[in-house]
Amino acid sequence: MSLKKFLLSIFIIIIINIISSISCDRSTNLQENTLEDFVDEASGTGYDSQAYPSYWSMIDDSKDLIEQSTDDVLTLKSSDQVAVTTVSVHDFGAKGDGETDDTEAFVKAWKVACSSKNAAVLVVPQKIYWLKPIRFSGPCLSQLMVQIVGTLEASDDRSDFRQDGKHWLIFDSVRKLLLDGGGTINGNGKEWWQNSCKINKSKALAFYKCKDLIVKNLKIQDAQQIHLSFQKCMNVLASNLSITAPEKSPNTDGIHVTNTQDILITTSIISTGDDCISIVSGSEKVQAMNITCGPGHGISIGSLGSGKSEAYVSEVALYGAKLIGTTNGVRIKTWQGGSGSANNITFENIEMLDVTNPILIDQYYCDSKKPCKEQKSAVQVQNVLYKNIKGTSASDVAIKFDCSKNFPCQGIVLQDIKLEHGGGKTAKALCNNINFTSIGVVSPLCYQAKL
Incomplete structure (x- = not known):
């Protein structure tokens, strides 16, 4: 049947x-x-x-x-x-x-x-x-x-x-x-x-x-x-x-x-002590719509590549979300030493209210008591669209792309982004090792991308 x-x-x-x-x-x-x-x-x-x-x-x-x-x-x-x-x-x-x-x-x-x-x-x-x-x-x-x-x-x-x-x-x-x-x-x-x-x-x-x-x-x-x-x-x-x-x-x-x-995943309210939604290796064609998140750690892809593992995530889309007081907004996190890819990802029509890290890619994720040693390999992050994301950041840095030196983030698109510091300060963007394109009004904007 x-x-x-x-x-x-x-x-x-x-x-x-x-x-x-x-x-x-x-x-x-x-x-x-x-x-x-x-x-x-x-x-x-x-x-x-x-x-x-x-x-x-x-x-x-x-x-x-x-x-x-x-x-x-x-x-x-x-x-x-x-x-x-x-x-x-x-x-x-x-x-x-x-x-x-x-x-x-x-x-x-x-x-x-x-x-x-x-x-x-x-x-x-x-x-x-x-x-x-x-x-x-x-x-x-x-x-x-x-x-x-x-x-x-x-x-x-x-x-x-x-x-x-x-x-x-x-x-x-x-x-x-x-x-x-x-x-x-x-x-x-x-x-x-x-x-x-x-x-x-x-x-x-x-x-x-x-x-x-x-x-x-x-x-x-x-x-x-x-x-x-x-x-x-x-x-x-x-x-x-x-x-x-x-x-x-x-x-x-x-x-x-x-x-x-x-x-x-659609029309749901999630309020917990960790990620509202976490998407990890082997997942593809994942869509979330009309999600309310907070408190919690936001919506995450990853972590990927822990223990030098191979990880793949593709065709992920978040359309319509409201994040309130979360630690992160939309996050991609990968471990050093891993391999594989996270690609074809869309974050669109999202409202941030007092979110500490509204937009984040972290290829140096290290959830360990001991410091993680820097390694050459990494999970490749590519073809990610951030579109129509607005709201307030609880920290000075509203956008942070901390990408790998050996595997820079590729094909990152920022379109119609407006994130302000909730405390009245000017929000910042920190962008390392990233190839990106901006469309429309994007604030804050990455001015230096080390490659």
């Missing part, structure tokens, strides 16, 4: 379940989210179809089909044309009292839903479920929707994570999956923050080797470290997410993308 048909089937499932009232614990948020609402949300303004052809050409091609089918879908009953298996975690003993361990009930419910030959809906009603780490493994026999209306809360006992200290909830090798419902995923991460370890980053909600995936209308908060991770995934839509953690919580990235292709 194509992804086009999958989306249509999932929407049919949603509407059927609303009409038939299969579950008594439905959220009004899901009921109000009609088929047309989703199409309108997903096809917002500012999108460049050439930068992200595969997913969005599918949406455009199928829109007429979806609209034509809507009237017929509204008259369907589950016994007529579409067979739907509905599974509730309460069917398998979940209590939802916030104290009882409901892990086993979730595991059993997943196995039944995943093994259904019919399209399946796994329902998590509006209660609080206390959970140990769970791996939701695929592949599943049919398309699957997980409707999270309630709250999932992680165990605060770190010994529960001995078997897999890197994940709390992970969906592994699942295709044609929709997570929705307006519920909350609470990583209960205070214990992890007090014992933070950067090497072993734990993920609250992770997707590994998933394809044709939609994650939308969820609140993710207080993750152990990374809130939402996509690794080795393909064809992903992440939309209408609220991701929050205290400003000083360590390593609590909002959305982390690694080795993933064709992903769109």
Whole structure:
């Protein structure tokens, strides 16, 4: 079944379940989210179809089909044309009292839903479920929707994570999956923050080797470290997410993308203690739109090339973002000694408010207690467009390009940039080893570029 048909089937499932009232614990948020609402949300303004052809050409091609089918879908009953298996975690003993361990009930419910030959809906009603780490493994026999209306809360006992200290909830090798419902995923991460370890980053909600995936209308908060991770995934839509953690919580990235292709992140608010969005090696055709970020460390590509590794990131675009009080704005960071490239990158229509480093390329990134030795090799940064970026810098330096002597930054374009110092001073640009072009009014401007 194509992804086009999958989306249509999932929407049919949603509407059927609303009409038939299969579950008594439905959220009004899901009921109000009609088929047309989703199409309108997903096809917002500012999108460049050439930068992200595969997913969005599918949406455009199928829109007429979806609209034509809507009237017929509204008259369907589950016994007529579409067979739907509905599974509730309460069917398998979940209590939802916030104290009882409901892990086993979730595991059993997943196995039944995943093994259904019919399209399946796994329902998590509006209660609080206390959970140990769970791996939701695929592949599943049919398309699957997980409707999270309630709250999932992680165990605060770190010994529960001995078997897999890197994940709390992970969906592994699942295709044609929709997570929705307006519920909350609470990583209960205070214990992890007090014992933070950067090497072993734990993920609250992770997707590994998933394809044709939609994650939308969820609140993710207080993750152990990374809130939402996509690794080795393909064809992903992440939309209408609220991701929050205290400003000083360590390593609590909002959305982390690694080795993933064709992903769109849109209409989300991210407020954490680390990068709002981090994009690392192996990722291509990554698009983010309408993102609000802050506090946190901004939106980053990298770090890339640590430990003399080879890293590649390409076709990344951020269209429409507001960054408020973040440490960085839009940043590319690479380690010395690495190899590979970061290329074909666009940052456009961005507002900065009191951001310490609004525009930054750092090819001398060194997140180490010991000073990093200067090395000749570096990850090549090239073909980067900064367009229509305005706002205020919290520091004297609003634009900083600290590029490698041996691998200078190439093809950097600055167009219609206006960044002012929030304290009334004149903002500066520091630019080393960079080949750049300026278009329109650019302030501050690089006057000296050492090559």
